[in-house]
Amino acid sequence: MAPNTALCFAVLGLALVLIPKETKGGHRPAQLISLIPAFISLMAILGYLYSAISLYRIESFTGMAVHTATAFFLLSLGVFFSVPERGLTAVISSNSLGGILLRRLLPTASLVPIVVGWLRMEGQKAGWYGTEFGLAMMVTVDVAIFVAVIYLSGAEIDRIATARHESELAMRTDQDGLLAMNYTFESVIDACPFSIITLARQARVQVWNRAAEKMLGWSWLQIRGRAIPIERGNSNAELGSILESLTGGDSVDGVQIVLLSSDDRAVTVTVWAAPIVVGSRGFSGAVLVLQNVSPAGQFPNYIEKVHS
Numbered sequence: 506m507a508p509n510t511a512l513c514f515a516v517l518g519l520a521l522v523l524i525p526k527e528t529k530g531g532h533r534p535a536q537l538i539s540l541i542p543a544f545i546s547l548m549a550i551l552g553y554l555y556s557a558i559s560l561y562r563i564e565s566f567t568g569m570a571v572h573t574a575t576a577f578f579l580l581s582l583g584v585f586f587s588v589p590e591r592g593l594t595a596v597i598s599s600n601s602l603g604g605i606l607l608r609r610l611l612p613t614a615s616l617v618p619i620v621v622g623w624l625r626m627e628g629q630k631a632g633w634y635g636t637e638f639g640l641a642m643m644v645t646v647d648v649a650i651f652v653a654v655i656y657l658s659g660a661e662i663d664r665i666a667t668a669r670h671e672s673e674l675a676m677r678t679d680q681d682g683l684l685a686m687n688y689t690f691e692s693v694i695d696a697c698p699f700s701i702i703t704l705a706r707q708a709r710v711q712v713w714n715r716a717a718e719k720m721l722g723w724s725w726l727q728i729r730g731r732a733i734p735i736e737r738g739n740s741n742a743e744l745g746s747i748l749e750s751l752t753g754g755d756s757v758d759g760v761q762i763v764l765l766s767s768d769d770r771a772v773t774v775t776v777w778a779a780p781i782v783v784g785s786r787g788f789s790g791a792v793l794v795l796q797n798v799s800p801a802g803q804f805p806n807y808i809e810k811v812h813s
Contacts, residue, residue: 507567509549513542513577520584533592536585543581549574554623602662609658613651621646700774700795703781706788708732708748720774720797722767736763736771751780751791761798773799 506514516538523535549569552560562568569577589598597607625643628634634642691712694701700717702710709732713725723734735744743762750757757778764772774795781790 507562507569509545509561510569510573510577513545513569516541517577517580517584520581524584524587527591531592533588535587536592536594539581539584542577543585546574546577546581550578551619554619555626602666605665606658606662609661610654613654617650618647621650700797702733702793702795704733704748704791704793706790711790717795720766720795721764721772727767734765736765747776747778748791751778752788754780754782754788756780764795771799772797 520535520538520542523538524533526535527533546569549561550571552558552562553571553574558568561571561574586594586598588594596604597611598604621643625639629636629639694712694714697714698716700720701712701714702717703712705711709730710728713723713728718724721734728734733744735741743760747757747760747762757776760776761773762776764774766772775798776793776795778791778793780788781792783789
């Protein structure tokens with residue numbers, strides 16, 4: 506076995522063993538080690554391509570066969586990209602602009618010099634031009650190809666960056682619109698003469714408008730996150746029945762229950778309610794509209810004050 510072949514076998518075996526290992530700094534030793542057989546096998550392939558025996562044979566020892574060199578090179582790439590989201594390959598496989606640019610430039614940087622160099626050598630062997638002209642032509646072609654690829658890659662990166670920026674602006678505009686809509690709904694709810702309450706999934710108060718504060722005496726800060734203040738007795742069962750209907754997706758129309766005000770007065774109210782259903786999450790809460798129907802209810806007086 507050729508010494509370079511034996512070395513590639515040994516180093517690749519070590520790299521395969523170290524594939525699961527990762528340093529504290531996030532580096533993968535297997536990726537770094539796999540570059541050694543990749544470099545040795547690439548030199549052997551180029552030796553066959555350019556007829557340079559010293560690149561694949563060491564003195565009088567048997568040289569590395571071309572199919573062996575190709576196999577080692579492919580195996581080295583396989584080890585290098587075995588964990589694409591970690592180590593050296595993390596940037597290459599990422600969806601960032603840097604990753605997109607690397608995926609476009611690395612193949613060009615790897616293949617163009619090899620192909621152009623081989624074409625230049627074959628043309629010189631055929632006697633089409635001399636060494637100086639062939640070298641100048643190779644450099645010119647390399648520069649032209651790399652300039653074109655870099656320009657096209659830059660234009661594509663610019664297009665992607667512009668699209669992402671427009672998407673971010675659109676998302677920000679949508680968020681601003683939703684925020685303005687939320688403030689509008691809050692103002693409408695707060696201005697409504699009926700008491701409006703929204704409950705979370707656990708039947709805890711989320712929204713408690715000014716009419717509810719006026720009717721029951723509890724401020725929103727006092728009642729937020731708590732259960733509805735209900736009078737003990739039949740009203741507990743009635744509220745449970747309301748919540749059960751809402752959880753099942755049904756609305757509630759004109760059910761009377763008795764609530765407790767902050768000064769322990771019983772306040773009879775008529776309830777209209779509807780469930781809040783959010784996509785696949787299903788039942789996420791409920792909206793309750795309350796009308797004070799107590800003999801000494803505050804709602805009529807409130808309406809009279811508004812009209813006056």
